[in-house]
Structure formats: structure tokens, C-alpha cells
Amino acid sequence: MPSLSLFVTLVCAHLLMLAGKPVELSVWSVPAFLWQDAALALGFGLLTHWVRRPFIVWPLYAAIAAYAAINAVVAQVLPSPLTPAMWRAARGTLGDSIAWYANLPNLLVCLGVLAVAALAPFALRRLRDTDARLLAAAAAATVAIGPFASGRIETGGWHRNAFGALLPQSLPPADTTVPAGGWRQSLFESHAGSVPGTALASGAGAVAGTATDLSTLRAAARGRNVVMIALESTGSRFLRPYGAAEDPMPNVSALAANAVLFESAYAAYPESIKGLDAVLCSRHPALDVAAETLASADCDALSEELGKNGYQSALFHSGRFDYLGMREIVAGLGFDYLADAGTLTGRLNSSFGIDEATTVESMLSWIDRREPDRPFFLFYLPIAGHHPYVTTAAGPYPPVDERHRYLNVLHEADAAIGEFLHGIEQRGLDGNTLYVIFGDHGEAFGEHPANIGHSFFLYEENVRVPYFIAAPGLVTGPSRVTQTISAVDTAPTVLDLLGLPIPGGYEGFSALDGRDRMALLVTDYGERWLGLVDGCSKLLYRVDDAAAKLFDICADPAETYNLADVRPGQVALYAERLTGWARAMRAGILARVR
Numbered sequence: 001m002p003s004l005s006l007f008v009t010l011v012c013a014h015l016l017m018l019a020g021k022p023v024e025l026s027v028w029s030v031p032a033f034l035w036q037d038a039a040l041a042l043g044f045g046l047l048t049h050w051v052r053r054p055f056i057v058w059p060l061y062a063a064i065a066a067y068a069a070i071n072a073v074v075a076q077v078l079p080s081p082l083t084p085a086m087w088r089a090a091r092g093t094l095g096d097s098i099a100w101y102a103n104l105p106n107l108l109v110c111l112g113v114l115a116v117a118a119l120a121p122f123a124l125r126r127l128r129d130t131d132a133r134l135l136a137a138a139a140a141a142t143v144a145i146g147p148f149a150s151g152r153i154e155t156g157g158w159h160r161n162a163f164g165a166l167l168p169q170s171l172p173p174a175d176t177t178v179p180a181g182g183w184r185q186s187l188f189e190s191h192a193g194s195v196p197g198t199a200l201a202s203g204a205g206a207v208a209g210t211a212t213d214l215s216t217l218r219a220a221a222r223g224r225n226v227v228m229i230a231l232e233s234t235g236s237r238f239l240r241p242y243g244a245a246e247d248p249m250p251n252v253s254a255l256a257a258n259a260v261l262f263e264s265a266y267a268a269y270p271e272s273i274k275g276l277d278a279v280l281c282s283r284h285p286a287l288d289v290a291a292e293t294l295a296s297a298d299c300d301a302l303s304e305e306l307g308k309n310g311y312q313s314a315l316f317h318s319g320r321f322d323y324l325g326m327r328e329i330v331a332g333l334g335f336d337y338l339a340d341a342g343t344l345t346g347r348l349n350s351s352f353g354i355d356e357a358t359t360v361e362s363m364l365s366w367i368d369r370r371e372p373d374r375p376f377f378l379f380y381l382p383i384a385g386h387h388p389y390v391t392t393a394a395g396p397y398p399p400v401d402e403r404h405r406y407l408n409v410l411h412e413a414d415a416a417i418g419e420f421l422h423g424i425e426q427r428g429l430d431g432n433t434l435y436v437i438f439g440d441h442g443e444a445f446g447e448h449p450a451n452i453g454h455s456f457f458l459y460e461e462n463v464r465v466p467y468f469i470a471a472p473g474l475v476t477g478p479s480r481v482t483q484t485i486s487a488v489d490t491a492p493t494v495l496d497l498l499g500l501p502i503p504g505g506y507e508g509f510s511a512l513d514g515r516d517r518m519a520l521l522v523t524d525y526g527e528r529w530l531g532l533v534d535g536c537s538k539l540l541y542r543v544d545d546a547a548a549k550l551f552d553i554c555a556d557p558a559e560t561y562n563l564a565d566v567r568p569g570q571v572a573l574y575a576e577r578l579t580g581w582a583r584a585m586r587a588g589i590l591a592r593v594r
Helices: 002-018 029-051 054-077 084-089 092-100 104-123 129-150 250-256 272-281 291-295 302-308 326-331 356-369 402-426 487-498 568-591
Strands: 225-231 260-266 312-317 337-339 376-381 433-439 467-470 479-486 519-523 529-534 537-542 547-552
Touching: 002 029, 002 054, 002 104, 002 129, 029 054, 029 129, 054 104, 225 272, 225 402, 225 487, 250 402, 250 433, 250 467, 260 519, 272 291, 272 302, 272 326, 272 376, 272 487, 291 326, 291 568, 302 312, 302 376, 302 487, 312 326, 312 356, 337 356, 356 376, 356 402, 433 487, 479 487, 479 519, 519 568, 529 568, 537 568, 547 568
Parallel strands: 225 376, 225 433, 260 479, 312 337, 312 376
Antiparallel strands: 260 467, 433 467, 519 529, 529 537, 537 547
């Protein structure tokens, strides 16, 4: 009875998770989506047969049902049941975002699952033994067929129930030999047209795009101060210099008007903390490696390299370091001064951080306190842009939905950046400062099914970011660069601009060398995805079932037409490159752990 009741409860919770999702319906759907529920119920049945102690069985039943109910609510909001990475993130820092979704509809979903759990034992107690055995046999058949059935349809990851999402996964076997030219070397510069099954689109197709010669900027910023601003949750598509109809960040747009602007820039990982490591250590976050592990792996951080050359350095974060291993990351980067919302007193205090104006005041105060005869490196990490999109005052956009509230927080962040730029000018430092401005990742608002926020997918809205370099007096007028740049290219590019040596262990390359390379992408927040951008071609590869999506992002920037079946040869080569790279990156990080 407990086992059957649990199965009914788990199925109810799973169906609520699937509600509204674009799941594929076929003869395979029932075993594909329900086999994990059947497996858990059968396992629970064996346990109850062995234990036979109600004071153990029923509390355990209640705990499993409660966890399933919580995940039914989570799946109404996010594109995955709770994974280990999501559990690590669900701390006090996200309190305001969690509270935002504590509404009546979600409460009713949770209570509904709990009600089924409470009533099922009474409703099923009259079930005949013969019927119970038939149901158990059907459950066993579902478990036997389920893994095979999951591979026959597109499940979107929803074959996992609340407990399946917690299970560890392994990487598929792959060749980890570094290819000639490195992992980011385009596969189609010399192979286009000769790969079986590869029909490239007219024009660029998968061939690397035209590079821009920036070699004249090498060492041109020698001795300048360096200011880096990682715009929180800011995708390029929201900014005027990238074609947006609105202009939520006019101060940023004005700075970009006299800058080297990269039209095809990508975050290495669609989350801030691992993204910070990618920027400053010039390495890709490895699949299934926590930020704390990254922090313990040796790297030649940009801040340390600049410190060796006489720079004073500071990192200011409007959020809180006590989130997803960020404190461990920043502690090992060699900054002389660190400040976050835990040390700064703001006008606005949310669970995630403080207002940007307060952080900017503290940044300018630090500049005033520094040793004036030494250059400085200042890294600014705003938090405005992150859900729940709270501002200190009304913005220019009517807050009719989350997208407009998001634009308002970008506008407020921009106002603070404007005050900072003005403060630099007032201090006479503008003509001797190098600015590197980029988005740490994008932000999604349902452009693809279940895609909200930023961490779960590698679509353009998640990873394509603004990226530009400004140097008043050195860069005059706009210079738009079409070649692809990755977040891991930031540290070597800055060092090249300053005329300083680039460490040999960097995975990134200076953007000044004029070469076009692939951008490599990874996320493991919900499902595990790998991705690459190679000219106009973009592959998304789901590790756990080898599902692939291939897009021509020049002809189809919204990524609506999957070309995987049309270009199987291209998909196979890209997938082989990605899986080999992922295994090599993981091994490389773990080998450097102190």
C-alpha cells in the first residue's frame, strides 16, 4: 500500500511538472516520462517489505512526497527539478527571488500533491491483491522500457523526476588529444564542403568569419589604469549599440560609441561566479566542477599579473560573496582590496545585494585613497540586472511584465555607471584609463521553451553578451569587430593592450591577433549542455542523451530551425570536438587543484 500510494503521488507530481511544457507525445511517452517514478516506488516497496515498521515507513513516505511536492512547484518556474547545483544556489542570497514565486497558484500546486499523498493510502486500501500485483508488474515493465523509451523521443530533460535530477552523471568517452590549432580552431576553415552530410548555407555557413586587424593597439595602452565592468545578466540584444529599439543604458551606449565593439561575444558559462573565473583566469569552467574546486586550482589571474607589474587592484561587488563559492573564487585572485554588500551599507538592501550608487561611491572613494603614483585595476561587478529586478525608484519603462522591470534595473545600473565615469573625468583620470565593458551572461524571458533567467541553457539569449573596449584618446570613433570573442579571451587581451606578457597557461587568446576562433560554451546548472559557435554555425549538445541542435545564427538568430538532421556530418564532428574538450577541461582543472 505505501508503495502504490507513493507511485500515485509521484506520478501526480511529475504530471504537474510536465504541465505546459512542450513534451513530445507518442507510444513511448508514458514509459519515458514515468519510469523513474515507477523505479522509486518499486524500490520503496522493497524497503517496506524488508522493514515492516510503520513508524519508519510512513515518515519516509511523507518526506518523499513533500520533496516531490516542492519540485512540482520548482518546475512551474524553472526548466528543471532541483539539481545539486540548484540546491547549492538556493540559499539566503536568493531569498527575494524565491519569495517572488511564493504565490497562491504555486502554493496550490504544492498542496495538491500533498493532498494526493495523504488521500492515496485510503483510496487504495480496497485494492485487491491481484490488481496490486498487476500494477506492480506494469511498473516493473515501465522501468525496464523507460531508459530506452527516453532515447526515442525528445523529453527536454523532463523524464527526470525530483530524485532523478539528483543522480550524478558521467561524461561519455572521447578523445582528449588537443587538436592541431587548439580546441577552438574552426573545424571548417579547411574542411567545408568535404565533410559527408555537411551542406553549408550560402555565404559564411560554418566557415570562420572575417577578422579585424587590431594589432596597432598592442601595447598602446601601456601604463593606463584598467577598469573592467561585468554587467550583470546583460545580453547584447537589450542594448542600443547592438540594434535594440530601446536604450536602457545610454551612458554605456555613449562609451561604446568611441570603442572597439565586438559584435559576436560570448560568455563561457551563463552564471556569474564561474564566469568570473573564466574572465580573470582565462580558462573554461569545466563540466561538473564546483566553483570551490575551481578556486583551489592554480591560475595566473589577471589581477595577480597586473600586481606583479605595479598595479593596485580592487574588486567591488554590489552582491554578496557568500554565494555559490564566490568568496573562495575572489579570495584566490590576488586583489589588494575586496568589497561586497556585506561590507558596504547601501540605500537599498535586498537578499542579493545593495544599490549600485552606493557601490560606485565606494569605488571612487577607493580611487581617492590609493597610491597616486601607481596605476590601478578596478573590477566592478554590479548586481542590478538580476532577478527579482528591484529598483530604488520608478524607471522609464512601465513595469507591466518582468522584461520591462528588467529594463528598468539596467537603466538604474547605467545611471550609476554614468556617475562613476563622471567621477573618473572629474579626477582627471579619463585620458589614462582603459575600459573593458561586457555582460557576464545574458537573460532569457521565454524565447525558447522553459528558458527564463540565464543559467540553464546556451541559447543566444543566455550567452551572447555586449563586449567593448574603450580608451579615451586612444580609440576614437566606433570600430565594430565581427570576429568571435569569448570571455576567456579577456585577460590575454588586456595584457596585450598594456604590452605585458601573456601567461602560457591561458586558454584564451588576445583579440588583437586578428584571428577568428570558435567560442566554447558549457552549463551544468540543470541539464548538462555543451556548445560552440563557429562563424555562423552554432551547436548545442546535451551530454546526457547526445541530443544535438544545430543553428545557422546568421540566417536564424532566434535559433528556431534545427539543422541537425540536415547536416549530420557537421553535427558529428562538432559533437566529437565538444566531448573531447569537456573531458580535457575537467581533467586539466582537477590536475591543478592544490
